[in-house]
Amino acid sequence: MTEHLNAALKYSQDHSQENLGKMKEIIAIPSVSTDPERKEDIQNAAKWLEKELYDLGMTRVEIFPTPRHPIVYGENLKAGEDKPTALIYGHYDVQPEDPIGEWNTDPFTPTEAGENLFARGSSDMKGQVVACFSAVEAIMQTGDLPINIKFLIEGEEEIGGSYLEGFIKENKDLLACDFFLNPDTGMLGPDLPTITYALRGIAYFELRVQGPKQDLHSGTYGGVIHNPAQVMTDLLSGLHDDQGRVTLKGFYDKVIPLEAEERDELSRLPMVDKFYSDQAGVPKLWGEEGYTAVERAGARPTLEINGLYSGFIGEGQKTVLPAYAMAKVSTRLVADQDPAEVYEQFKSYLVENAPDTVTWQLDKLAGDFPSQSDRKSKWIEAYVNAAEAAWGVRPMFKRTGGSVPVVVHIQQALGVDSINIGFGLPSDNIHGPNEKIHLPTFYKGIEALIHFFFNL
Amino acid sequence: MTEHLNAALKYSQDHSQENLGKMKEIIAIPSVSTDPERKEDIQNAAKWLEKELYDLGMTRVEIFPTPRHPIVYGENLKAGEDKPTALIYGHYDVQPEDPIGEWNTDPFTPTEAGENLFARGSSDMKGQVVACFSAVEAIMQTGDLPINIKFLIEGEEEIGGSYLEGFIKENKDLLACDFFLNPDTGMLGPDLPTITYALRGIAYFELRVQGPKQDLHSGTYGGVIHNPAQVMTDLLSGLHDDQGRVTLKGFYDKVIPLEAEERDELSRLPMVDKFYSDQAGVPKLWGEEGYTAVERAGARPTLEINGLYSGFIGEGQKTVLPAYAMAKVSTRLVADQDPAEVYEQFKSYLVENAPDTVTWQLDKLAGDFPSQSDRKSKWIEAYVNAAEAAWGVRPMFKRTGGSVPVVVHIQQALGVDSINIGFGLPSDNIHGPNEKIHLPTFYKGIEALIHFFFNL
Numbered sequence: 001m002t003e004h005l006n007a008a009l010k011y012s013q014d015h016s017q018e019n020l021g022k023m024k025e026i027i028a029i030p031s032v033s034t035d036p037e038r039k040e041d042i043q044n045a046a047k048w049l050e051k052e053l054y055d056l057g058m059t060r061v062e063i064f065p066t067p068r069h070p071i072v073y074g075e076n077l078k079a080g081e082d083k084p085t086a087l088i089y090g091h092y093d094v095q096p097e098d099p100i101g102e103w104n105t106d107p108f109t110p111t112e113a114g115e116n117l118f119a120r121g122s123s124d125m126k127g128q129v130v131a132c133f134s135a136v137e138a139i140m141q142t143g144d145l146p147i148n149i150k151f152l153i154e155g156e157e158e159i160g161g162s163y164l165e166g167f168i169k170e171n172k173d174l175l176a177c178d179f180f181l182n183p184d185t186g187m188l189g190p191d192l193p194t195i196t197y198a199l200r201g202i203a204y205f206e207l208r209v210q211g212p213k214q215d216l217h218s219g220t221y222g223g224v225i226h227n228p229a230q231v232m233t234d235l236l237s238g239l240h241d242d243q244g245r246v247t248l249k250g251f252y253d254k255v256i257p258l259e260a261e262e263r264d265e266l267s268r269l270p271m272v273d274k275f276y277s278d279q280a281g282v283p284k285l286w287g288e289e290g291y292t293a294v295e296r297a298g299a300r301p302t303l304e305i306n307g308l309y310s311g312f313i314g315e316g317q318k319t320v321l322p323a324y325a326m327a328k329v330s331t332r333l334v335a336d337q338d339p340a341e342v343y344e345q346f347k348s349y350l351v352e353n354a355p356d357t358v359t360w361q362l363d364k365l366a367g368d369f370p371s372q373s374d375r376k377s378k379w380i381e382a383y384v385n386a387a388e389a390a391w392g393v394r395p396m397f398k399r400t401g402g403s404v405p406v407v408v409h410i411q412q413a414l415g416v417d418s419i420n421i422g423f424g425l426p427s428d429n430i431h432g433p434n435e436k437i438h439l440p441t442f443y444k445g446i447e448a449l450i451h452f453f454f455n456l
Numbered sequence: 457m458t459e460h461l462n463a464a465l466k467y468s469q470d471h472s473q474e475n476l477g478k479m480k481e482i483i484a485i486p487s488v489s490t491d492p493e494r495k496e497d498i499q500n501a502a503k504w505l506e507k508e509l510y511d512l513g514m515t516r517v518e519i520f521p522t523p524r525h526p527i528v529y530g531e532n533l534k535a536g537e538d539k540p541t542a543l544i545y546g547h548y549d550v551q552p553e554d555p556i557g558e559w560n561t562d563p564f565t566p567t568e569a570g571e572n573l574f575a576r577g578s579s580d581m582k583g584q585v586v587a588c589f590s591a592v593e594a595i596m597q598t599g600d601l602p603i604n605i606k607f608l609i610e611g612e613e614e615i616g617g618s619y620l621e622g623f624i625k626e627n628k629d630l631l632a633c634d635f636f637l638n639p640d641t642g643m644l645g646p647d648l649p650t651i652t653y654a655l656r657g658i659a660y661f662e663l664r665v666q667g668p669k670q671d672l673h674s675g676t677y678g679g680v681i682h683n684p685a686q687v688m689t690d691l692l693s694g695l696h697d698d699q700g701r702v703t704l705k706g707f708y709d710k711v712i713p714l715e716a717e718e719r720d721e722l723s724r725l726p727m728v729d730k731f732y733s734d735q736a737g738v739p740k741l742w743g744e745e746g747y748t749a750v751e752r753a754g755a756r757p758t759l760e761i762n763g764l765y766s767g768f769i770g771e772g773q774k775t776v777l778p779a780y781a782m783a784k785v786s787t788r789l790v791a792d793q794d795p796a797e798v799y800e801q802f803k804s805y806l807v808e809n810a811p812d813t814v815t816w817q818l819d820k821l822a823g824d825f826p827s828q829s830d831r832k833s834k835w836i837e838a839y840v841n842a843a844e845a846a847w848g849v850r851p852m853f854k855r856t857g858g859s860v861p862v863v864v865h866i867q868q869a870l871g872v873d874s875i876n877i878g879f880g881l882p883s884d885n886i887h888g889p890n891e892k893i894h895l896p897t898f899y900k901g902i903e904a905l906i907h908f909f910f911n912l
Binding site for chain 1: 686693738758814859
């Protein structure tokens with residue numbers, strides 16, 4: 001086994017240029033999922049993956065069409081039923097290249113400069129997919145796969161309303177696995193391998209407060225008719241107490257409390273207060289009392305106003321008493337909160353607090369459960385050791401404030417934990433101009449994956 | 457004197473068709489002040505007035521150009537210095553006729569139907585100007601004017617940023633008078649002659665609360681960065697207490713309290729609660745405790761949110777933590793409040809209450825003083841008796857919640873009270889499609905003005 005491991009590591013080092021070449025090939029296909037004029041590029045990217053998976057040695061490869069962009073599947077289960085099965089996730093679609101004028105190089109012509117390769121999709125996440133392929137290739141070219149592998153690569157990650165959730169629900173047998181490997185969550189720095197073990201869920205609402213049947217003159221009606229914008233500010237203002245806590249009744253009931261050991265682990269993270277205030281450009285941070293910034297952003301549920309509208313918002317003045325006010329409000333949830341319960345809590349709050357001088361309506365726009373993986377599972381343990389072998393340091397354990405729906409959908413449909421890792425860096429400018437991938441980190445990532453597959 | 461009065465009344469009755477004809481002539485000129493393509497119509501309307509004022513017997517008539525639309529002036533001071541001088545206001549511009557599709561007749565072809573004449577500008581306020589002309593004509597065709605008269609007729613009432621204020625300040629001698637007659641405030645019903653003796657002032661602000669330097673991802677930063685929309689709702693929500701009072705320190709200090717006798721007078725008005733809630737289409741009224749709806753809307757200062765914006769307000773969801781929030785906020789002021797002092801009060805409130813996690817900026821967009829006339833002055837008394845003679849009932853005394861800048865500018869520049877009357881009705885659809893004037897009320901208005909001029 002150690003021999004095979006060493007051979008595989010050597011193979012990957014000897015073939016670094018080939019691995020880089022593969023990455024450049026797939027990057028050069030501008031598979032922007034939101035652009036209807038690039039439907040053919042999307043198809044070409046899927047076909048490229050299909051061919052690669054065959055060449056890699058997958059024994060079954062299939063392109064599953066969806067009403068929009070296809071899902072590419074590949075598997076090699078030769079290791080046998082007594083070996084664990086990894087379901088490896090990827091997406092082959094990329095963000096649009098806008099604003100094109102701010103790129104220093106052509107976004108779909110991969111360009112090396114120093115230690116980086118610049119191109120759209122390099123870090124998010126074609127480079128991550130190719131790292132997985134390269135690790136599997138290195139192992140298979142030097143011996144047998146020690147585990148069973150399934151690849152699930154979608155083309156709709158960067159677009160709203162993916163068909164992947166339905167596909168997962170309908171293909172539980174096909175996708176059955178022991179754990180889900182999601183290499184799309186990156187690392188905190190080039191020397192900081194990172195495991196993201198918790199993702200926040202979300203419950204997103206639109207609240208409308210209706211006052212008069214139409215806009216009124218604020219001179220004639222001001223002070224007589226309850227201004228719906230005023231009611232809205234009263235209602236929204238009441239959603240936090242003066243300790244920064246959300247006031248919805250029952251909101252914290254199902255929140256798993258942070259234990260001392262986890263807080264210690266999180267305190268190792270380099271995101272100190274100054275990191276957040278510098279990034280955001282604010283004079284001072286804010287948040288729930290009793291928690292650090294890292295804990296607030298990842299381990300505690302929060303409530304944000306995402307949008308607010310009422311009346312006249314153009315230049316100058318208009319003396320209008322608005323007919324209605326609208327707010328977009330979202331809560332970020334942590335395990336074991338339930339977005340449907342939060343909706344009921346918000347509704348109860350409005351029933352209790354909205355005055356009878358107006359009417360209101362609360363709509364659910366989105367709801368996703370939070371996800372949390374067991375930090376002590378054997379799969380995580382295997383990656384901890386793999387990362388330590390590749391980088392020489394114990395990886396960071398991180399929670400993330402955002403939501404990654406696929407992780408939740410897999411967890412709910414297949415009942416397995418996720419290992420959220422990846423080799424993208426915070427400085428990679430994903431979604432922005434001049435996206436890049438750090439090549440030394442990419443190569444170390446391949447080695448970490450090789451170690452990981454042998455550690456299982 | 458009684459003989460002359462009776463002769464003038466008879467003259468006006470005998471010439472009702474001619475008076476109606478005059479009104480139709482000026483109405484047919486589409487003097488929409490906001491429409492650049494109707495500059496010639498504006499000029500034609502001013503010339504029509506110039507000719508009419510000459511024909512009427514004014515001894516000096518002059519068109520004063522402004523950078524936009526001209527001001528028409530006419531005077532007859534033959535009554536002599538021992539007689540009072542009235543400055544009679546009017547505007548010859550009209551609102552645009554949009555939405556044109558909702559008119560039942562051509563907006564600039566005056567059309568009689570039943571007791572009404574339909575046309576843009578009929579009620580607001582060409583009909584009111586012609587009523588004044590007709591009353592003066594009736595008196596002058598049957599004898600000498602018992603008072604001195606000055607007409608001040610502008611073409612920029614329905615457009616922002618009128619040049620009239622500057623003209624008034626620069627022509628104090630020309631406009632010197634004993635009182636200002638403003639026939640642009642209408643009556644509450646066809647049998648309810650009305651004197652508007654108080655107009656609210658205004659102080660209009662734009663508040664901007666700046667959080668992060670750019671929009672952030674609400675998953676990554678939610679709960680760590682103080683959301684400027686949340687700060688905005690906290691700040692705005694704090695502007696009213698739970699008795700519906702404005703919380704700005706010193707806000708009520710200069711407010712002239714309502715006395716029992718004035719409250720009795722206001723309680724005669726037909727605007728009961730149901731009037732306001734029906735007009736607005738709300739389930740229930742709201743306002744400062746301890747005051748009726750009429751008092752709240754006219755005699756008490758108020759604060760309204762006129763506009764509110766932050767973050768994402770389109771369809772669907774976007775998980776943004778907004779960079780800033782903006783609100784348009786205005787206060788309606790009553791005598792003797794000062795808009796500049798209210799600005800300072802608002803600023804002090806923000807200094808005291810805005811958290812140091814954000815920055816903010818407060819801009820003044822408009823400020824006009826409130827205006828209040830002495831309900832017991834001899835000018836008002838003269839109109840009370842005149843209205844009683846014409847309609848057989850004592851007129852209503854009314855405050856209005858809106859602001860009429862010209863009244864304030866005249867009061868400040870010339871130091872005289874205003875008599876705010878008029879013969880428009882609430883059902884006249886001014887500013888909307890199918891504007892009309894009620895002809896029996898128009899004719900009675902001419903008679904009331906004849907009585908008024910003799911009563912002085």
